[in-house]
Amino acid sequence: MLVKNDRISEIIDGKRVIVKKPELLAPAGNLEKLKIAVHYGADAVFIGGQEYSLRANADNFTIEEIREGVEFANRYGAKVYVTANIYAHNENIPGLDDYLRALEDAGVCGIIVADPLIIETARRVAPKLEVHLSTQQSLANWKAVQFWKEEGLERVVLAREVGAEEIRQIKEKVDIEIEAFIHGAMCSAYSGRCVLSNHMTARDSNRGGCCQSCRWDYDLYQLSDGREIPLFEKGDAPFAMSAKDLNLIRAIPVMIELGVDSLKIEGRMKSIHYVATVVSVYRKVIDAYCADPDHFMIREEWVRELEKCANRETAPSFFDGFPDYTNHMYGTHSRKTTHEFAGLVLGYDPKTGIATVQQRNHFRPGDEVEFFGPEIENFTQVIEKIWDEDGNELDAARHPLQIVKFKVKRPLFPYNMMRKEN
């Protein structure tokens, strides 16, 4: 429920505006994604280093890349946080001091952590780093938030099981920055309290080895007097614990009025197309709401835009109440996205109207494509002739990362993207 919050708004020229805008926090699995996220409007990004982070399979950043990422982000006034949210084992203790010092030295703003080992070590060896409590701690009540505030943490990420009314109570009782998820894949378990991967594949889920066993199919039976009775009929979809992805676009006004300090998009493993699409949509929603909250309407084109990069169904999860069966996926897994990333704009010549584009997926003359980016309104057009860099005409842009040129009907800017319907 939307309740206007005086503490974050002011009346300016007779109109209410939100003066305390939440941070839009985006995932960045590598340096290219970081640059895209920042360029498309993220106020901050979170990245993983080579160690101590929970996505062992993501590209992850070297210290040098982190330094470069911080420099890039700082040019836009954006911040970089590093996830160091494993639950460490004894063997992870050596090297932690040096790693945290290196992050501080690279100009990282803060770290996202779960293990008290890492919290206290950071305070001791890298005191300039902000310390944010990870959702891995499954923080779900105001008193636990109070505890971590007393421990000196700057920010807490709440459990994904915490709903809007609970956030309101927490905000009222404790003065600490709150970060909450708005979009992306969800653990269906309380984070940090799932070791399915450890049991099923000997991979430590709480040190980045999660193999997503919660997305597999299982059959539900009941043992009764030694007999195993199936609790499904022939043809029924199998039992699943798979949660639909979170999508809170329609709840952003509520989130902002709650005074949530940072709105977080999940997905360090996602593509630059995904990052660009999701960040730019939420950027628009947040800016539009904060500029004129009392006349704000969600635009259906924003909702549709998010659909273009979604490969799973979405649901509000715990935000509005207890999630029922429609929040879970039965019998289906991920699907193909409706659109695919076709090219990254490198340049545009206003004299000729010709764009230079790096190919990211096959396209050819006659294809209808859509352009989007922070400087432009989305537009679609049919591609006419395509040339290579030397001016030779091509029948298609068929090679990954190939640089091609073609006419576009409106001006474009570097880092704009081109997508194509599947």
Place this chain on the structure above:
Amino acid sequence: MKKPELLVTPTSVAHIDELAEAGADAVIIGEQRYGLRLAGEFSRADVAAAVKAAHRRGMNVYVAMNAIFHNDKVDELGDYVAFLADVGADAIVFGDPAVLLTVRETAPHMKLHWSTETTATNWYACNYWGRKGAKRAVLARELNMDAILEIKAHAEVEIEVQVHGATCMYQSKRSLIGSYFEYQGKVMEVERKKYEKGMFLYDKERDNKYPIFEDENGTHIMSPNDVCIIDELGDMIEAGIDSFKIDGILHEPRYITDVTKLYRRAIDLCADDRERYEREKEELLAAVEALQPPHRRIDTGFFFKETVY
């Protein structure tokens, strides 16, 4: 040699005498409103009676308040803590820092055991919670023997290790069994069936059966086998591990009692006459195997497993 405490899970007040007879040193009890995955449900009256029964037999009573709490229960934690102090519980088992703060406010002398099940994975974290007021840390089940011994060597708090029984692999706040019935359109089944016992998930690829159940704390999925290391207690006893837990969840009281007797024998033998323990431990293991229900095998959990990430 110092013997570790033998900590067990009674299913009822009446069961406590039997477990004392079987050689248990301590029990963990509670109710699902505050505690996670207990072998039995103990109302306040039961807790009071259980403390009396246990103390009469010289046993300690630990009460579980290790749920993940949401705002709705925060204000009632103090009342429960005060009740537990009043009836003389020997320690409160917690995972959520809200409980820690409540105990500081309400009953500062109450002992605390830190137990989140999955996150006590290094000695520093154990000592951290020790500095915050915990007297004991209950280690994650996903550690191997070497890691356990290393933690003990660095620990400033008591260390508890589960040596027997089912372990929890997954806890969700979601109602996953109820949701599946709803999805199937079995509306009538939802309330009637979702809290029933004996359900399991079958994993075809691994040919494993994982017990699953729902309660006030959500949906819980348990390990396919019971851990049993009755024949591998030597190094931990020598290292001075403070408490060995037998978790009897999903088992009959009789089973829990019989397993307790076997571990009593194993601990006594190992501490008093190590050579004899080495000679007899295979028999003890065979005796446990003979007690297992047909659908539940035993294994050694993560004690001798390498986990990668």
